Amino acid sequence: MAVSRAARLAPVVDMAEKAEKTAVLRLGHFQGQVRVAESKLADLEAFRLEYQEQWIVRGSSGVSGQWLLGYQGFLAQLGTAIDQQRQSLNWHQNNLSKARDTWQQAFARVEGLRKLVQRYRDEAQQLEDKREQKLLDELSQRLPRHDPY
Numbered sequence: 414m415a416v417s418r419a420a421r422l423a424p425v426v427d428m429a430e431k432a433e434k435t436a437v438l439r440l441g442h443f444q445g446q447v448r449v450a451e452s453k454l455a456d457l458e459a460f461r462l463e464y465q466e467q468w469i470v471r472g473s474s475g476v477s478g479q480w481l482l483g484y485q486g487f488l489a490q491l492g493t494a495i496d497q498q499r500q501s502l503n504w505h506q507n508n509l510s511k512a513r514d515t516w517q518q519a520f521a522r523v524e525g526l527r528k529l530v531q532r533y534r535d536e537a538q539q540l541e542d543k544r545e546q547k548l549l550d551e552l553s554q555r556l557p558r559h560d561p562y
Contacts, residue, residue, distance in 0.1 A: 419533035426530060429523045436516035443509040450502040457495045464488065 468484060476484075 433519040436519040440512045443512045446505045450505045454498045
């Protein structure tokens with residue numbers, strides 16, 4: 414009876430394992446998206462720093478008002494792009510966090526089911542061992558005893 418309980422759980426374990434594998438794939442996908450978003454943000458911030466350094470180089474020799482307006486306008490646009498990229502990074506990090514939670518739950522479910530199946534198998538083995546021992550005891554009782562004296 415206990416063996417059949419373990420066998421009946423096999424499809425449930427399979428489904429849980431598939432759900433966990435799907436969760437792992439999603440987790441990997443979102444980790445990749447976070448890395449890309451972090452890289453884009455770092456690139457934008459590095460570009461802004463380079464652009465600001467141009468002010469130091471160019472400003473020391475004098476600039477026109479038109480150049481200064483263009484510089485400030487582009488710097489503002491760059492700041493907006495950086496803010497938007499930070500929002501995008503936060504969004505991807507939230508997705509990653511949710512995917513991690515989903516995977517942890519799926520993993521815990523699979524592990525719990527595996528432990529349950531193992532417990533059922535152990536119980537079945539113990540019952541089988543007891544049955545065999547009982548049978549051996551009965552057989553040994555039926556055998557004629559030879560008294561050496």
